[in-house]
Amino acid sequence: MAAVAMTVNGKAVTGDVDPRTLLVQFVREHLRLTGTHVGCDTSQCGACLVHVDGKAIKSCTVFAWQLEGANVTTIEGIADPSGKLHPMQEAFRDNHGLQCGYCTPGMIMSAIDMVNRKGNDLDDHTIRQELDGNICRCTGYHNIVKAVAAGAKAMKGSSAPAQAAE
Amino acid sequence: MNKIMRHGQVGRSAPRLEAREKATGRAEYVHNLRLPGMLYGKIFRSTIPHGRIRSIDVSAAAAHPGVYRVITAADVAKVVPNPYYGPAFHDQPILAIDKVHHVGEPVAVVLATDPHVAEEAAALIVAQYDELPAVYDEVEAMTSKAVVHDVLKPAGTFPDLKHLQGKTDTNVALDFHLRRGDVAKAFAEADHVFEHTFRTKAVLHLPLEPFVSVAETTGSGLTIHTASQSPSFVRIEIARLLGWPENRVRVKVPYLGGGFGAKLYIKLEALVAALALIVNRPVKIALTMEEQFFTLTKHASTFRIKSAVSKDGKITGRECEVWWNGGAYADIGPRITQKSGFTAPGPYDIDNVTIDSYSLYTNLTPAGALRGFGIPQLVWAYESHADMIARALKLDPLAFRRKNILREGNAQATGTIMRDAAIEAVLEQVSARMDWEKPFARSSGSVKRGRGIAIGFKASISPTTSVAIVNVAADGSATLYCSTVDMGQGSDTANAQIVAEVLSIEAEAVRIVHPDTDVTPYDMATLGSRSLYHMGNAVRLAAQDAKAKLADLAREVGVPEGSNIPIAELFVKKYKMQAGNIIGTASYIPSYVPPEAETGQTPNATPFWMVGGAGAEVEVDTETGHVRVTRLVNVGDVGTLINPRIVATQLSGAAVMQYGFTMQEQIETDGGQITNASFADYKIPSILDIPPMESEAVDAEQHDGPFGAKGVGESGTFAVSPAIANAIDDAVGVRISELPITPEAVYRAIRARNGDPLEDA
Numbered sequence: 001m002a003a004v005a006m007t008v009n010g011k012a013v014t015g016d017v018d019p020r021t022l023l024v025q026f027v028r029e030h031l032r033l034t035g036t037h038v039g040c041d042t043s044q045c046g047a048c049l050v051h052v053d054g055k056a057i058k059s060c061t062v063f064a065w066q067l068e069g070a071n072v073t074t075i076e077g078i079a080d081p082s083g084k085l086h087p088m089q090e091a092f093r094d095n096h097g098l099q100c101g102y103c104t105p106g107m108i109m110s111a112i113d114m115v116n117r118k119g120n121d122l123d124d125h126t127i128r129q130e131l132d133g134n135i136c137r138c139t140g141y142h143n144i145v146k147a148v149a150a151g152a153k154a155m156k157g158s159s160a161p162a163q164a165a166e
Numbered sequence: 167m168n169k170i171m172r173h174g175q176v177g178r179s180a181p182r183l184e185a186r187e188k189a190t191g192r193a194e195y196v197h198n199l200r201l202p203g204m205l206y207g208k209i210f211r212s213t214i215p216h217g218r219i220r221s222i223d224v225s226a227a228a229a230h231p232g233v234y235r236v237i238t239a240a241d242v243a244k245v246v247p248n249p250y251y252g253p254a255f256h257d258q259p260i261l262a263i264d265k266v267h268h269v270g271e272p273v274a275v276v277l278a279t280d281p282h283v284a285e286e287a288a289a290l291i292v293a294q295y296d297e298l299p300a301v302y303d304e305v306e307a308m309t310s311k312a313v314v315h316d317v318l319k320p321a322g323t324f325p326d327l328k329h330l331q332g333k334t335d336t337n338v339a340l341d342f343h344l345r346r347g348d349v350a351k352a353f354a355e356a357d358h359v360f361e362h363t364f365r366t367k368a369v370l371h372l373p374l375e376p377f378v379s380v381a382e383t384t385g386s387g388l389t390i391h392t393a394s395q396s397p398s399f400v401r402i403e404i405a406r407l408l409g410w411p412e413n414r415v416r417v418k419v420p421y422l423g424g425g426f427g428a429k430l431y432i433k434l435e436a437l438v439a440a441l442a443l444i445v446n447r448p449v450k451i452a453l454t455m456e457e458q459f460f461t462l463t464k465h466a467s468t469f470r471i472k473s474a475v476s477k478d479g480k481i482t483g484r485e486c487e488v489w490w491n492g493g494a495y496a497d498i499g500p501r502i503t504q505k506s507g508f509t510a511p512g513p514y515d516i517d518n519v520t521i522d523s524y525s526l527y528t529n530l531t532p533a534g535a536l537r538g539f540g541i542p543q544l545v546w547a548y549e550s551h552a553d554m555i556a557r558a559l560k561l562d563p564l565a566f567r568r569k570n571i572l573r574e575g576n577a578q579a580t581g582t583i584m585r586d587a588a589i590e591a592v593l594e595q596v597s598a599r600m601d602w603e604k605p606f607a608r609s610s611g612s613v614k615r616g617r618g619i620a621i622g623f624k625a626s627i628s629p630t631t632s633v634a635i636v637n638v639a640a641d642g643s644a645t646l647y648c649s650t651v652d653m654g655q656g657s658d659t660a661n662a663q664i665v666a667e668v669l670s671i672e673a674e675a676v677r678i679v680h681p682d683t684d685v686t687p688y689d690m691a692t693l694g695s696r697s698l699y700h701m702g703n704a705v706r707l708a709a710q711d712a713k714a715k716l717a718d719l720a721r722e723v724g725v726p727e728g729s730n731i732p733i734a735e736l737f738v739k740k741y742k743m744q745a746g747n748i749i750g751t752a753s754y755i756p757s758y759v760p761p762e763a764e765t766g767q768t769p770n771a772t773p774f775w776m777v778g779g780a781g782a783e784v785e786v787d788t789e790t791g792h793v794r795v796t797r798l799v800n801v802g803d804v805g806t807l808i809n810p811r812i813v814a815t816q817l818s819g820a821a822v823m824q825y826g827f828t829m830q831e832q833i834e835t836d837g838g839q840i841t842n843a844s845f846a847d848y849k850i851p852s853i854l855d856i857p858p859m860e861s862e863a864v865d866a867e868q869h870d871g872p873f874g875a876k877g878v879g880e881s882g883t884f885a886v887s888p889a890i891a892n893a894i895d896d897a898v899g900v901r902i903s904e905l906p907i908t909p910e911a912v913y914r915a916i917r918a919r920n921g922d923p924l925e926d927a
Contacts, residue, residue, distance in 0.1 A: 020282060034198035035191015037423070039374040040455040040845035047374055075191035085189065093185035096811045099819060100654025101188030102197075102374040102423030108189060131853045135845070137374055137424050138654045140818035140861075141853045143811075 002065045008033070009077030017064050023057070024048040026064035027074055035075040035105045039135070046134035049106035050074050056113035058133070075105035078112065087154035088112050088147075097147030099138035110134050111148040112155075120156035122149055175666035175673050176873045179811035182659045183674065184421065184652070194420035196378045196393045201448040204380070205234055207441055208284035209451065210274040210291040211460060212266035215302075215529040215838030216312065217295035219264060219273070226290040227276055232283035235445060236291070237275045239263045245443040246407050246436075253399070253431045254327060255339060255496040256319045258532070260436045266295065267314055267494035268529050269838050270460025275441060277449065300529035300838055304491035305468050307337040307526040314494060314527035326763065327500065339492055340500035340525040342507045344766030346579055347518030349474075352483025356474030360555050364547035365904040367832040368466040368491065371536055372850055373653075375423020376458050381438035382448040387414030388439055393422050395429045395651050396691035397681040403432050404439050412683075415439075419681040422653035426823070427535030428462050429653070430693055431497065459843035463833060464536035465499065466491035469510070469547035474518070479561045481570050483518035486510035486548075490525050490533070490540065497534035499525045505627050506540035508766055511579050512548035513589045513623040513777070514570045519579045521766065529838050538624070538883045539694050542824055545622030546905060549888030553618065553895060563619060563892065564597050571621075580761060580771040586876075587775035588803035588866040593621050595864050599799045600781035608897075612788050615796075616897025621779040622884030625772035626877065627694045629758040633687035634704040636665055636712045638748040640741070642733030644669055644712075649681040649689035650701045655879050656812040657697050661705045663808050664872050668709035687751075695877025698808065699774055702872035704754040712750025719748065756870075774868050774876045777803035778884035780821070782857075784893040791913025793894060795857035798825065802881035803866045806874035810863075813878050817861035820882030826851040828887040832906050 005014045008031060015030045027033045027050065036059060039045035048059040051073040078086040088108050091097065098104040114122065114130045122130075127148045128141075136144060187193040210227075224236040239261040242249050249260040262273045274291055278284040299312035307314075317334050320327035327340065353359060379392040387410060394400050397417040405412045422429060434451050441449040453461065467490050474483035488510055492499035507523030556566035571593060572584050596619050597603070608615050635647040646665050652658040662676035679686055689701060716733060723739035725731050737746050756773035781799040786792070800821045807813045830849055834842045842848045849855075861882065867874035891902050900915035917924050 018280075018282070028198075029200075032200075033191070034195075037195075037197065037375070039376075039423075042455065042844055042846050044845040045374055045455075079190055085186065089186075089189040092189045093181050096179075096182065096185075096815050098182070098185060098188050099656070099815060100373070100375070100422060100424045101184070101193050102195070102654075104188050105191045128853050135374065135850060135852055137372060137426070137823070137850060138819050139815055140820075140822035140859070141856060142818055142859065143815055145853075 004065050004068055006067050006070045006072055008072045009074060015064065019063065019065055021064045022060055023062045023064050023067060024059035027059060033074050033076050037102055037105060039102065044135060045103065046106040046110060047103050049109045049134065051109060051113060056110055075109060087158045088151035091151030091154055092147045095143050095147035095150055097144045103134060103136045107134050107136065107144055111151055114148065115152045115155050120152045122152045173667050173670045175663045176808050178663065179809055180659060180663060180673050182656055183662055183678065184658060195375055195423055196380060196391050196420060197375050197423065197452065199380050199391055201380065201382055204448040204450055205277040205279060205445065206281035206284050207275045207277050207449055207451040208281065208288040209272045210276065210288045212262065212269055212271040212273055214266060214295050214297055215269050216300040217266055217297040219262060219266060220294040220296055222274060223292040224274060227287040230283065230287040230290060232278050232280055233287045234277045234279065237277065237441060237444060241444055242440045246440050249407065250319065251403055251407060251432045251436050252321065252496055253498050254321055254324065254500040256321050257315060258495040260440050268531055269840065270531060271494065272437065277441065277445060301337065302528050302530055302835065302838060304466060304489040304526045304528060307528050308489065308524065310337060313337060314529060326504065337527040338524055339496045339527055340503045342504040342523040342766065344508055344519065344521035344579060345764065346581065346767065349483045349485060349518045349520045352474040352518040356482060357477040358475045358559065359472065360475065360551065360558065361472040362551050362554060362903065363468065363470045364550055366467045366543045366546055367905060368463040368530065368533065369827045369831045369833060370458060370463045371426040371428035372458060373424025373426060373428060376453040376455055377429065377433050377461055378452040379434035379438045380448060380450040381442035383442050383446055388442065389416040389418065390435050390439060391418050392435050393429055394419050394435065395425045395653060395693055396431055397649050397651065397683055398688045399431055399691055400435045401683045404435060407436055417683045419651050422651055425653035426537045427693060430535055430691060433461060455845050456843045459833065459840050460531055462497065462534045463493065463531050465502065465533040465540065465543065467543040469544065471547050471551045473551065473555060475555055479559055479566050479569050481514055481516050484511045484516050486521045488523040491528050491530065492525050493528055493530040493532040495532040496525065497532045499533055502535065502540040505625065506544065508580050508761065508771065509541065509623060509625060510544050513572045513621060515572045515576045521579065530835065535693060537820060537823060538880045541622060541624045541880065542883050542887060545620065545884045546887045549620035549622065549885060550891050550903065553892040554901060564602050567593055567621065578771065581767045582769060582771040584775065586868045587623060587777055588864050589621065589623060589777050591864040591866065592777045592779040592801050592803050595801045596621065596779040596781045596799055599860060614786050614788060614897040615783065616786065616893045617781065617783045618889045618892025618896055619779065619781045620885035620888035620892060624776045624880065624884065626696055626699065626774050628773050629755055630690035630696060630700060631753060631755040632689045632701040632704040633753040634701060634708040635687055636708040636750040638712050638716065638733065640734065640737040640744045640746050643675060644671060645677040645679060646705060647679045647686045648701055648705060649686045650697045651681055651692040653692065655816060656809060657692065659812065660698055660808045661701065664702055664705045665709045667873065668706060668713055695776055695879040698878065699868065699871050699876045700754055702875060704752050706872040707752030707754060708750045711752055712748050715748045715750060774871065776877055776881045778881035780885035780889035782889040782893040784890060784897055786894055786897040786912065788898060788916055791909040791916060793907060793909065793912055795890060798857045798859045798886065800859065800861040800882050802863050802878065804863045804878040804881060805866055805868035805871045805876040807863060808873065808875050813863055814861050816878045817882040818859055820880060821859060821861060821886050822851055822856050824883040824886040825856060827905060828890055829906055830855065
């Protein structure tokens with residue numbers, strides 16, 4: 001077993017984990033933050049996407065022990081503690097950017113990362129290029145593109161941090 | 167009639183009721199469920215396509231540190247003496263007994279508290295087999311010496327399967343026949359006869375949440391938490407397997423991370439139920455993406471279609487022969503063969519028709535329902551065939567279709583008179599959006615442009631029942647109890663809008679209780695786009711029942727009719743405090759007349775028709791065979807729109823799924839082994855793969871649908887594939903007759919057309 005300590009959604013957490021424990025398993029099984037989903041298990045689908053030290057990471061690609069001291073944000077960490085949704089979450093809701101919802105947390109985390117890197121005015125082409133690592137089987141993607149564009153704009157005028165809890 | 171009362175709830179693009187839960191990661195999926203003392207099961211699977219089991223050695227697995235127990239069919243037999251299940255045939259064992267019938271068939275299960283340990287130990291199991299000859303092709307299976315099942319075991323409840331009981335030496339799990347008019351005479355008198363054969367490969371659903379089920383024993387029986395589209399079926403089938411009354415089996419279904427027809431009937435539920443009973447602890451089995459390839463696929467198919475056509479382009483006769491590759495277990499394949507099979511001649515007015523449709527067993531992963539229930543395979547053939555006829559006769563494809571389509575009041579091949587099927591409107595709207603009547607700019611270089619259209623239709627499965635309960639609490643708030651599963655299609659929101667419309671409240675104020683067979687009433691299943699019509703009607707009637715009872719309550723407490731006194735005050739007047747309920751209930755089952763066995767004729771084949779049309783513009787690179795779809799138009803007849811945004815997303819989502827099946831997806835096999843069983847190798851459409859799209863519904867009404875609505879989940883899939891193939895033919899003059907349309911297939915066809923064919927690889 002390996003001891004690991006990191007910050008998740010602004011809270012210090014520790015765990016004693018089997019060395020083969022992936023970050024996604026640590027988050028889901030040890031911390032019971034189950035909004036981060038496992039889809040493909042092989043790093044294609046992006047349902048497990050989280051932020052690590054400000055970067056978007058597919059959490060099935062790293063072991064928990066590799067993230068000693070890291071600052072991790074999951075889908076549970078981006079809404080305001082008062083319950084007010086992050087503008088990107090609000091945009092996915094308002095634009096029907098989701099159906100079954102399974103890919104949604106990864107999509108939203110990917111979209112916020114996109115805004116952090118590319119700014120608030122995202123054209124259709126940029127959004128599509130940047131979302132290539134997130135697979136959706138339900139929606140046909142079109143409303144997701146609309147949601148990301150709207151969410152990016154809304155983040156500009158919002159007090160919501162681009163990277164929550166950091 | 168249904169349009170009389172409108173309170174603005176129906177027809178409003180309300181955000182999905184559950185959008186907040188899903189956007190915050192708080193939505194409940196079985197994927198997330200962990201129970202105290204729970205064991206994880208990992209399945210050991212067959213490595214061969216067909217063989218008798220000589221031995222299963224589990225000793226090393228059982229001795230592996232951390233393993234709780236290893237289970238085989240011998241253990242299952244102690245709790246389920248006759249462990250065969252299935253919706254049409256009782257042919258599928260919980261774990262393989264004596265024989266394996268496909269690669270990946272479950273043979274044993276390792277249980278451990280750590281899923282990694284279970285996985286490691288499963289790799290230590292050794293099974294030995296005496297291999298048997300196998301059959302993979304659906305047409306070969308008709309006459310193959312390799313026979314998948316020693317004896318056929320249809321479920322007793324279906325009259326059209328009774329003649330198959332106990333049959334041996336056959337792979338035919340159902341033969342459906344339709345005879346209308348005099349086809350021989352039509353062909354004898356025809357000016358032109360066209361015959362073509364079309365094929366589709368096996369593809370699969372791949373919901374992002376793979377199959378997952380949990381079972382736990384309780385004081386009274388069993389509770390099964392499962393990602394299922396058919397909780398009522400699961401309860402009935404598990405109760406049958408155990409010889410228990412239904413009320414000892416409780417089935418709970420939260421949200422599904424996609425379904426598309428995969429999560430129907432029994433998948434993992436019988437296995438986790440048996441395991442939980444054997445070890446008396448909760449057991450969870452969560453498949454990986456790879457394991458989905460060994461669980462259920464969409465039918466591969468072969469369709470031979472032959473038409474008699476007059477010199478002015480009227481279709482006078484049609485023969486359809488369809489072979490469905492059902493894989494190793496029948497699942498719902500026999501129903502697809504019949505219930506979709508009868509639409510094989512297409513949405514055309516043809517007086518003389520024969521259909522012979524066969525459901526075949528083969529030694530591949532079982533095939534079942536996938537978004538369209540066989541219809542996309544049929545439309546692929548009859549709409550490709552339609553364009554080939556039109557081209558041969560030098561007729562415009564649109565004009566040819568206009569001349570032949572089924573119109574309101576025409577008799578379909580079953581003899582059923584078409585009603586509320588906007589075939590003509592869909593065809594016209596597709597062609598209008600495509601500017602079909604205007605000249606089309608073509609290119610002169612090596613990249614050629616082309617365009618194509620196609621239209622398909624589907625009958626709703628029948629007869630099926632839905633039951634709903636609307637509970638009005640003493641403060642006036644309303645809760646809907648129903649067993650429709652929201653797997654992403656938006657049924658919670660649509661049903662809430664229907665309740666809200668009837669009760670004159672806000673849809674957002676309606677609470678939906680998710681399927682729990684101890685709580686929510688019976689529903690046949692969430693499949694085949696049936697829910698909005700069937701459950702929607704039950705929900706509307708249950709809400710109306712509640713409304714009528716509220717009016718009774720008002721009368722009882724002396725409130726004058728037409729008074730707008732708040733509901734809460736009615737309860738206080740009766741009970742002197744905030745107390746009591748009003749329960750509205752209703753069940754809905756549409757009328758239906760089963761087809762005659764010999765002829766397939768019936769005056770009432772279906773409660774409603776779904777129509778989907780598509781138009782495609784393509785660029786074909788003649789030097790590489792690469793096809794770029796530059797525009798994809800989808801038009802559906804979905805009746806009136808309960809929630810326009812959800813309708814548009816269903817249409818576009820369905821079209822993108824079918825686009826994947828058209829251009830890039832196929833299960834590749836070699837001697838029965840799947841060689842691309844992962845997301846890395848089997849590519850579903852990513853956001854960069856999809857074409858520019860427009861999706862919309864025609865102005866239509868289903869006269870007996872709830873507020874004029876009907877199903878929408880599948881219509882967007884129907885016509886995509888042939889529209890693209892027709893556009894490719896328009897661009898470069900080659901015909902692709904097998905899905906998927908790979909660059910290699912297109913390039914080979916171009917070379918062959920040029921008289922310079924490539925050698926086979």
